[in-house]
Amino acid sequence: MATVETRALRKEFTGHTAVDGVDLTINEGEFLVLLGPSGCGKTTLLRMIAGLESQTSGDILIGGRVVNDLPPRARKIAMVFQSYALYPHLSVAKNIAFPLKAQGAPRESIAGEVDRAAKMFGIERLLHRKPRQLSGGERQRVALARAMVRHPDVFLLDEPLSNLDAKLRNLARDELKQFQRRLGTTTLYVTHDQVEAMGLGDRIAVMSGGTVRQLGRPQEVYDEPADTFVAGFLGSPPMNLVPVDGVLVGFRPEQLLAPGAPASEGVGPAVPMRFAVERVENLGAGRLLYGTLPDHAPDQKIIVSLAYTVHSSIEAGRTYDFRMHESNLKFFDPGTGRRVPARPLPARRSA
Amino acid sequence: MTAPALARPGFVERAAGVSDSARWLGRLMLAPAVLYIALVVAVPFLMAIGYSFSNVTIGTSTPRFVGLENFRNALQDPAFLKALGNTAIFSLVSQTLVIVLASILAIALQRRFRGKWLVRLLILLPWVAPISLGSIGWLWIFDPVYSVINWTLRHVGILGPDSWPIWLGQPNLAMASIIGVHVWRTMPLATIISLGGLSSIPQDIHDAAEVDGAGFFRHLFVITLPLVLPILLVAVLFGLVFSVTDMIVVYVLTRGGPFDSTQVLASLAFFKSIDGGDLSGGAAVALFLLPVLAVCAVLLLRLARRAEVV
Ligand SMILES: Nc1ncnc2c1ncn2[C@@H]1O[C@H](COP(=O)(O)OP(=O)(O)OP(=O)(O)O)[C@@H](O)[C@H]1O
Ligand SMILES: [Mg+2]
Numbered sequence: 001m002a003t004v005e006t007r008a009l010r011k012e013f014t015g016h017t018a019v020d021g022v023d024l025t026i027n028e029g030e031f032l033v034l035l036g037p038s039g040c041g042k043t044t045l046l047r048m049i050a051g052l053e054s055q056t057s058g059d060i061l062i063g064g065r066v067v068n069d070l071p072p073r074a075r076k077i078a079m080v081f082q083s084y085a086l087y088p089h090l091s092v093a094k095n096i097a098f099p100l101k102a103q104g105a106p107r108e109s110i111a112g113e114v115d116r117a118a119k120m121f122g123i124e125r126l127l128h129r130k131p132r133q134l135s136g137g138e139r140q141r142v143a144l145a146r147a148m149v150r151h152p153d154v155f156l157l158d159e160p161l162s163n164l165d166a167k168l169r170n171l172a173r174d175e176l177k178q179f180q181r182r183l184g185t186t187t188l189y190v191t192h193d194q195v196e197a198m199g200l201g202d203r204i205a206v207m208s209g210g211t212v213r214q215l216g217r218p219q220e221v222y223d224e225p226a227d228t229f230v231a232g233f234l235g236s237p238p239m240n241l242v243p244v245d246g247v248l249v250g251f252r253p254e255q256l257l258a259p260g261a262p263a264s265e266g267v268g269p270a271v272p273m274r275f276a277v278e279r280v281e282n283l284g285a286g287r288l289l290y291g292t293l294p295d296h297a298p299d300q301k302i303i304v305s306l307a308y309t310v311h312s313s314i315e316a317g318r319t320y321d322f323r324m325h326e327s328n329l330k331f332f333d334p335g336t337g338r339r340v341p342a343r344p345l346p347a348r349r350s351a
Numbered sequence: 352m353t354a355p356a357l358a359r360p361g362f363v364e365r366a367a368g369v370s371d372s373a374r375w376l377g378r379l380m381l382a383p384a385v386l387y388i389a390l391v392v393a394v395p396f397l398m399a400i401g402y403s404f405s406n407v408t409i410g411t412s413t414p415r416f417v418g419l420e421n422f423r424n425a426l427q428d429p430a431f432l433k434a435l436g437n438t439a440i441f442s443l444v445s446q447t448l449v450i451v452l453a454s455i456l457a458i459a460l461q462r463r464f465r466g467k468w469l470v471r472l473l474i475l476l477p478w479v480a481p482i483s484l485g486s487i488g489w490l491w492i493f494d495p496v497y498s499v500i501n502w503t504l505r506h507v508g509i510l511g512p513d514s515w516p517i518w519l520g521q522p523n524l525a526m527a528s529i530i531g532v533h534v535w536r537t538m539p540l541a542t543i544i545s546l547g548g549l550s551s552i553p554q555d556i557h558d559a560a561e562v563d564g565a566g567f568f569r570h571l572f573v574i575t576l577p578l579v580l581p582i583l584l585v586a587v588l589f590g591l592v593f594s595v596t597d598m599i600v601v602y603v604l605t606r607g608g609p610f611d612s613t614q615v616l617a618s619l620a621f622f623k624s625i626d627g628g629d630l631s632g633g634a635a636v637a638l639f640l641l642p643v644l645a646v647c648a649v650l651l652l653r654l655a656r657r658a659e660v661v
Contacts, residue, residue: 047558050558050562051561051562052558052561052562071561072558072561072562072564073561073562073563073564073565073566077562078562078563079558079559079562081555081558081559082555083553083555085553085555085556085558085559086559087556087559087560087574088556088578089577089578098560098563098565098573099563099564101569102560102563102564102565102566102569103564146563150564
């Protein structure tokens with residue numbers, strides 16, 4: 001087990017900066033998820049920590065030791081690639097044994113270790129097969145078994161679930177979390193899928209344009225986004241951002257309470273907020289309402305999501321008295337996008 | 352609308368059907384190659400087979416069937432046995448060298464370094480330069496009086512004042528020389544083939560091996576080489592068949608000499624039938640290794656398929 005730390009880590013490719021000054025600390029045994037849109041530098045950051053890519057500047061520490069100049073094999077890390085990168089000409093057993101042999105483990109112990117790893121991931125009966133004879137889910141397990149078999153200090157995973165179909169992905173996500181809990185290995189997990197990030201991470205680091213925008217527990221990042229990027233990236237549909245009197249006011253689609261819906265407890269009083277409904281989308285498990293707030297920003301479209309349990313009848317073309325807990329409103333600077341302190345919501349009642 | 356107009360859609364459909372059908376299109380595009388091979392390879396080849404069972408010479412007008420006599424004669428001819436041995440040495444030694452050197456070169460060329468394009472160009476040069484031009488250069492390099500090698504070796508101090516090897520004039524040196532030139536000549540193709548094989552391995556595989564802790568030799572012998580093996584085998588197959596059937600290096604540099612020490616089957620067949628006029632004897636010599644080569648080809652193709660990875 002070990003901590004991983006990056007200090008002002010930068011990576012420049014010819015002409016552009018892929019990772020731009022990342023300070024990140026992963027605690028011992030923690031499951032940290034690196035979340036961000038495609039091309040924001042997640043893989044580059046992961047590969048630098050693995051030692052597969054050299055940084056332009058900055059430091060990487062594993063277990064408190066600077067590993068800047070160590071090759072990958074000296075860093076005591078294991079990596080699972082998006083493509084799984086199983087050795088196609090070796091059987092599953094030999095794939096799993098490869099890191100052990102490379103490490104110079106005693107010959108007698110290798111078979112036992114391979115069996116143990118295979119049992120852990122339920123792939124004992126696949127040991128003699130070649131990777132091309134496996135399904136996507138089985139390949140992923142083999143890749144995980146190969147990664148954990150030599151007890152690395154750190155797991156690095158680059159979108160390991162993205163090649164699985166949606167159903168299998170949910171299952172695999174749950175399993176992955178359990179394995180990590182059981183092993184207690186420090187893990188850095190890269191994904192662009194917010195559901196994965198929310199479900200798996202002890203903490204989430206949201207990245208964009210080569211920098212970490214926010215680092216925090218999943219609920220924290222969801223409830224208290226540090227800027228408009230994080231607010232817009234997490235949640236589906238994402239946070240509504242409404243310009244009111246020179247600030248951006250943000251609230252989640254599910255935070256606007258329909259008439260008759262019960263107010264949440266312990267979050268202060270709810271203030272009235274009129275909502276003009278333009279379109280209703282019934283999703284089965286709930287409803288999405290599209291419309292505007294005529295008293296605050298009549299030109300800004302917003303989305304409201306109603307839970308299945310809210311039965312109020314809502315029709316398009318009418319205006320309703322919704323309510324909102326003031327503590328749920330987040331305020332952002334429209335110039336920088338950063339959070340600014342909460343303030344009373346200035347209402348602009350049309351006379 | 353009249354009948355022709357009505358008929359048109361059917362015609363267009365059929366025409367489109369023909370060009371759409373991958374099978375017909377494939378056959379159509381293969382046709383020129385097949386025709387070319389039939390005329391330039393198959394016809395002379397069949398003629399050679401016919402000759403080898405007859406007593407035809409340049410000048411005879413009524414060839415007679417003589418069965419396996421030409422082959423029997425060849426086997427009793429010391430010059431033939433010598434050429435057979437030389438062919439084996441020439442092909443096996445040169446192709447072993449080629450495959451080892453080409454793999455090393457290809458692996459080196461995969462890395463990024465300054466001036467890589469220049470190295471690539473230099474390696475490709477023997478392949479694109481006409482062999483006659485290259486061989487003239489080699490003749491000069493091996494020249495008994497002006498040999499560049501000897502001059503260099505003497506100035507470096509490896510060659511004493513009393514020794515002055517005559518590269519193409521001493522039996523063992525002559526064999527070494529033609530092997531050297533043949534390696535120089537066939538290595539570019541093998542290198543390019545190996546490079547193709549190497550770049551077909553996904554980078555992730557190399558990265559995984561690196562992270563898994565493989566050192567240089569484990570990475571090379573457990574991961575990289577087994578993965579390019581099928582393609583290397585193809586290069587070996589090409590090289591072997593080419594070496595056994597090619598005579599140009601021998602013809603230009605030594606003409607088989609001195610004392611037949613560099614005579615290979617291909618050059619012997621040429622001298623026998625074209626220079627000596629013994630068409631049937633030459634054909635028998637030329638065809639002698641055909642079964643061996645055929646078996647060789649089948650074997651290697653089998654191996655290549657078995658080692659196929661993806
Ligand atoms: N070897 C390279 N040379 C030049 N640019 C590169 C290289 N590798 C990555 N980049 C660039 O760096 C940026 C970050 O790439 P990276 O692969 O880290 O993104 P990512 O966050 O992993 O995206 P994805 O979710 O699509 O995998 C991209 O703009 C990419 O084009
Ligand atoms: Mg990536």
